[in-house]
Amino acid sequence: MKIISMIPARYAASRFPGKLMQDLQGKPVILRTYEATVNTGLFDEVFVVTDSDEIYQTITSNGGKAIMSKAVHECGSDRIAEAVADLDIDIVVNVQGDEPMTDRDSLAKVIEVFRDDAEKEIDLASLMTPITDWEEISDPNTVKVIVDNRNFAMYFSRSPIPYPRAKDTGVHYYKHKGIYAFRKNAxxxxxxxxxxxxxxxxxxxxxxxxxxxxxxxxxxxxxxxxEIDTPEDLVKANKIWK
Incomplete structure (x- = not known):
């Protein structure tokens, strides 16, 4: 099974334009993310796929692999789909360009889903993390997910799901993390x-x-x-990295 990672990297960003080229302890954020993804050792190849000449040059001039998008894309999945269309691969993992502190164990878990899927029932896999703070659960910027008893996603929402009409049922709330592993056809x-x-x-x-x-x-x-979405996030990331 050939497994690659694609890191979609758009220069524009509504909340923090140019954030992927901001300095993170001596290197741009996108280069830190690329190097961290390569260093997991989980992938046959790692690519940054971008609409930006600056990002492309940053990756390639540092020995990395990058692909320039041919079309204008609304989301990272569309950008990845164009890039993998002619590649001979089985699984592609979307790593977010603004998450430079890539967690190897989490990536390994989403890949393992496909190794255990003998019936090829699963089209894609993704990550969720438990949340308990009601302010975060209510925050529309936090995407929530509910799952069935086999951990297949039932729905994603910016609203609190499930709605807590009864609060003593022991239900768990989960935040969706935007790392996906796709079968190529999906x-x-x-x-x-x-x-x-x-x-x-x-x-x-x-x-x-x-x-x-x-x-x-x-x-x-x-x-x-x-996740570096704001200048404040970048300050925090620099402190942690240092």
Missing amino acids: ILDFTRLPMLPLEATEKIEAIRFLEYGKKIKMVETYTEGI
């Missing part, structure tokens, strides 16, 4: 299928897979990591 299907109303309403691309009947296996992890 990621290619994603880019061919039009967006439907639920995805358009929530602005969560994982919902498209559910709307078209794809099966998403969720893997629990307790590692939070650092």
Whole structure:
């Protein structure tokens, strides 16, 4: 089974433009993410796929592998789908470019899902982490996921799910972490299928897979990591890295 990682890297960002090229202890964020992903030793190849000449040159001039997108893409999954269309691979893992503190154990867990899937029932796998703080559970910037008794995703939402009409049931809340592992056919299907109303309403691309009947296996992890979405996040990341 050939397994690669793709790191989608868009220069523009609504909350923190150019964040992937910001300095993180002497190197740009995207280079730190690329090197951390390579250093896991989990992948046959690792690529950054980008719309930015600056990001492309940063990776390639430091000995890395990068691919320039040919089209304009709305989301990372579309960018990855274009990049892998002609590659001979089985599984592609989407690592977020703004998460330089890549956790090897979490990545290994989503890959292992496919090694154990003899019936090829699973189209993609992703990560979730338990959350207990009600402020975070209520935060629309935190995407929540609910799963069935086999940990297959039932729905993703920016609202608290499930709604706590009864508060003494022992239900757990989970935050979705945006690392995905796809079968090649699943990621290619994603880019061919039009967006439907639920995805358009929530602005969560994982919902498209559910709307078209794809099966998403969720893997629990307790590692939070650092996602650099704001200048304050970058300050925090520099302190931790140092």
